[in-house]
Amino acid sequence: MPESDTLTTVKPPFDVDKIRADFPVLSQKVHGKPLVYLDNAATTQKPRRVIEKVRQFDSEEYGTVRRGSYKLSEHATQMFEDVRQKVAGLFNAADKKEIIFTSGTTQAINLVAYSFGKAFVKEGDEIIISNIEHHANTVPWQVLCEDKGAHLKVIPVNDRGELIMEEYKKLLSSKTRMVSVNHVSNALGTVNPIKEITRLAHEAGAKVLIDGAQSTPHLKIDVQDIDCDFYTFSGHKMYGPSGVGGLYGKYDVLKEMPPYVTGGDMIRQVTIEKTLYADPPARFEAGTPAISQVMGLGEAVDYIQEIGLDKIAEYEHALLEYGTRVLSEIDGLNIIGTAAHKASILSFHIDVIHPHDVVTLLDQDGIAVRGGHHCAQPTMQRFGVSATTRASASFYNKFEELDALAASVRRAIKLFS
Amino acid sequence: MSYDNELYQQVILDHNKKPRNFREMPEATHSCHGFNPLCGDDYTVYLKINAEDVIEEVSFMGSGCAISKASSSLMTGFLKGRKVDESKEIFEEFHKMVLGEMDPETQEHHLGKLALFKGIREFPSRIKCASLPWHSMMGALAKSENVTTE
Numbered sequence: 001m002p003e004s005d006t007l008t009t010v011k012p013p014f015d016v017d018k019i020r021a022d023f024p025v026l027s028q029k030v031h032g033k034p035l036v037y038l039d040n041a042a043t044t045q046k047p048r049r050v051i052e053k054v055r056q057f058d059s060e061e062y063g064t065v066r067r068g069s070y071k072l073s074e075h076a077t078q079m080f081e082d083v084r085q086k087v088a089g090l091f092n093a094a095d096k097k098e099i100i101f102t103s104g105t106t107q108a109i110n111l112v113a114y115s116f117g118k119a120f121v122k123e124g125d126e127i128i129i130s131n132i133e134h135h136a137n138t139v140p141w142q143v144l145c146e147d148k149g150a151h152l153k154v155i156p157v158n159d160r161g162e163l164i165m166e167e168y169k170k171l172l173s174s175k176t177r178m179v180s181v182n183h184v185s186n187a188l189g190t191v192n193p194i195k196e197i198t199r200l201a202h203e204a205g206a207k208v209l210i211d212g213a214q215s216t217p218h219l220k221i222d223v224q225d226i227d228c229d230f231y232t233f234s235g236h237k238m239y240g241p242s243g244v245g246g247l248y249g250k251y252d253v254l255k256e257m258p259p260y261v262t263g264g265d266m267i268r269q270v271t272i273e274k275t276l277y278a279d280p281p282a283r284f285e286a287g288t289p290a291i292s293q294v295m296g297l298g299e300a301v302d303y304i305q306e307i308g309l310d311k312i313a314e315y316e317h318a319l320l321e322y323g324t325r326v327l328s329e330i331d332g333l334n335i336i337g338t339a340a341h342k343a344s345i346l347s348f349h350i351d352v353i354h355p356h357d358v359v360t361l362l363d364q365d366g367i368a369v370r371g372g373h374h375c376a377q378p379t380m381q382r383f384g385v386s387a388t389t390r391a392s393a394s395f396y397n398k399f400e401e402l403d404a405l406a407a408s409v410r411r412a413i414k415l416f417s
Numbered sequence: 418m419s420y421d422n423e424l425y426q427q428v429i430l431d432h433n434k435k436p437r438n439f440r441e442m443p444e445a446t447h448s449c450h451g452f453n454p455l456c457g458d459d460y461t462v463y464l465k466i467n468a469e470d471v472i473e474e475v476s477f478m479g480s481g482c483a484i485s486k487a488s489s490s491l492m493t494g495f496l497k498g499r500k501v502d503e504s505k506e507i508f509e510e511f512h513k514m515v516l517g518e519m520d521p522e523t524q525e526h527h528l529g530k531l532a533l534f535k536g537i538r539e540f541p542s543r544i545k546c547a548s549l550p551w552h553s554m555m556g557a558l559a560k561s562e563n564v565t566t567e
Contacts, residue, residue: 354482356456357425360540364420372456386457386480415425416433416483 010318010399013311020396022047022303033366036401041186041214041345041392042370043236046300050240053299054292065291066265066282080291083298084281090301091231091248092222098254100281101289104245105213106136108232109180111247111260111284112209113140116178119258120207123149126175128206130155130163130192131382132185135375137211141180155181157382161188161337169200176206183215183231187376187390188337189320189345191219198228207253213237213245217394218316218343220309229253235293240300244293247284254280261286312395316344319393319402326406332413336383344393347374350409352416355389361412362389367405423536424543425483432487437494438476445474450563451553453545458485462493462553470501477553482546488534489550495531501558507531508551515544 020026025045028035037045057079063072065080081096088096102108121127127141131154145152153176155168163181172179179201184191198208209230212221217238223231230249236242249257259266259277263286268276277283304312323346327333332351350358355371362369370390373380380386391405442448442463450461460479467473475496477489496504510526513519517538521528537547545566556564 356482356543356546357484360424360543361420386459415420416430 010322012315012318014307014315014395016315016396016398019307020398022049023396024048024051026396030366030368031364036365036367036397036404038391038393038397038401038405039368039370040394040397041237041374041390043242044217044239044394045396046239046241046296047303049303050296050299054241054296057295058292062292064288076291079298080289080294083294083301086298086301087246088248090216090221090305091233092224093248094224095251097279097281098248098251100247100249100254100284101244101294102232102246102284103243103290104234104236105211105232106234108230108245108247109137109209109211110140112178112180112230112249112257113144115257115260115284116207116253117144117148117150119256121148121150121177124175125150125177126153126171126173127151128153128155128168128171128176128179128181128201130181131157132161132163132188132190132376132379133180133182134186134211134213135377136213137180137182137209138378141178150177151175154378157190160339161185161190161383162339163190163192163197165193165196168197172200172204172206174205176201176204178207178209180209180211182211182213183221184212184218184343184345185337185376185379186214186345187374187379187388188339188347189342189392190337190339191215191341191343193341194228195226198226202227214343214345217304217312218309219313223248235297235300238297238300239303241290241293241296244290244297249280251280254284257283259283259286263287307395315395316393319397319399320344320346322399323391323393323402323405326402327409330406330409330413333409336385336388345390346392347388347390349385349388350413353412355387357416358389358409358412361415362405362408365404365408365411367408369405423533424540426533426536428491428530428533429483429487432490433483436477436486436490438490438497439478440476441478442474442476445476447557447560449553449556449561451479451549451556451566452563453481453485453549453566456482456546458482458546458549460485460489460550460553462489462550462557464554464557466501472496472499472501472504475554477550481549482543484537484543484546485549488547491531491534492550492554495529496554504554505558508555511551512548514538515547 063076065077085096153171201208207229210228213234216233234245266286359371445463447464458481465474475493521532
């Protein structure tokens with residue numbers, strides 16, 4: 001395999017071993033073999049400084065936010081708002097008030113579907129999603145359409161897993177209220193042309209939500225350049241804690257939207273007769289938030305920005321190309337999702353082995369990958385499979401780990417042949 | 418270099434590749450569709466039971482992983498010719514074994530070669546794969562159209 005060998009000589013733009021040393025979990029053995037963690041599309045591991053930040057905050061600085069007028073609380077509030085500013089910086093939002101903390105992407109999309117839908121979607125209107133969405137960007141819109149008598153339209157994909165833009169254009173009309181698509185498909189790795197999608201939707205008078213759960217830690221994102229109305233993200237997919245994530249929304253759009261969850265913190269004044277709601281972002285942040293997790297998220301943002309998202313994208317692309325090469329050389333293995341623009345996700349199907357058997361056998365070699373429908377059953381249906389095996393690489397993965405993946409897959413195929 | 422586990426033994430691999438009694442049964446008196454929504458294992462189990470409560474014929478159709486397919490194949494071979502009550506008792510023993518509540522090495526049982534599934538207890542996420550056809554068989558006896566495991 002001379003070509004594969006050539007690729008290993010691509011020099012990473014940073015010291016991968018040094019980065020690996022930042023992640024305590026990566027040094028362990030599984031079934032006596034070094035852990036090869038390739039399930040980053042499901043959730044990423046945490047660098048020591050994120051773990052340490054949460055521990056240190058809880059040990060020394062914890063207090064409630066936006067309420068107390070004593071030192072601990074005021075300090076915690078300041079730190080909490082500093083993280084909001086950091087997140088705004090990560091996405092190049094115009095103002096930190098455009099960042100709303102949620103439990104993650106699922107809650108962020110539900111927030112928009114419920115709140116925007118309540119105010120602006122009526123009977124006969126249309127919502128457009130794509131055929132390669134996560135269930136979190138499918139079910140909330142189905143529920144909204146059912147409630148309102150609106151219709152869900154789906155952008156089809158070609159055999160490479162790319163959105164068919166000509167078909168998208170045909171779906172757009174004056175009835176379209178919202179176009180909601182992912183930036184990167186979690187099941188296939190396709191990077192969608194979101195700037196073009198947004199421009200076309202705006203021409204039709206629709207708003208745009210971009211599900212960024214899968215893209216945030218892997219690509220440089222500029223919401224002002226994309227011009228989308230909403231962008232969502234999850235902390236646990238960007239080297240931060242689980243249970244925290246968020247929503248970017250254009251302020252002009254957010255301020256016209258009613259609350260999603262109601263209660264404390266989201267009000268201006270409550271009397272028994274009537275409640276005046278707070279302005280965004282507080283309007284959408286009822287209840288005590290995940291304070292400690294937000295601190296960890298802020299540390300994760302610093303960490304990936306210090307490494308540099310350009311460098312991360314460059315190296316992960318090299319991993320994608322290498323992984324594609326070594327897996328393509330295996331007889332009986334088909335990669336599903338071969339878009340021209342892809343993130344480092346390798347979804348594949350093996351003729352003779354079901355994905356769940358692949359996962360169990362790879363686990364015996366210390367390799368963690370995902371087998372299943374990846375919460376994207378319509379995507380699986382489009383490609384005529386019930387499930388795939390998915391390996392997803394991060395900047396802490398090495399070319400050698402992809403060799404180990406390919407060797408383990410070959411061994412599994414041999415057992416089943 | 419062999420895999421250090423008891424899960425993918427030759428018998429299981431063989432039944433996965435060449436499943437026995439793998440056919441629809443139009444003359445079935447009982448059948449049940451079993452589905453695991455988490456992993457997509459999807460089988461229908463067919464039974465033909467006579468007036469003496471004996472399972473005269475048993476077959477299955479569907480798709481899924483090697484463990485579920487081999488378990489279905491071995492189950493059908495094992496239950497053919499057995500009484501309904503006896504089959505229910507065997508289900509109980511099999512279920513206890515895969516959950517790790519019964520050790521066929523040290524405890525008395527009636528599972529015969531089905532005991533080879535005992536290794537599944539080391540793989541908690543795969544227990545449902547082995548037990549799905551058994552739940553489907555029980556569903557068929559109870560005249561249920563569908564059973565799910567998750």
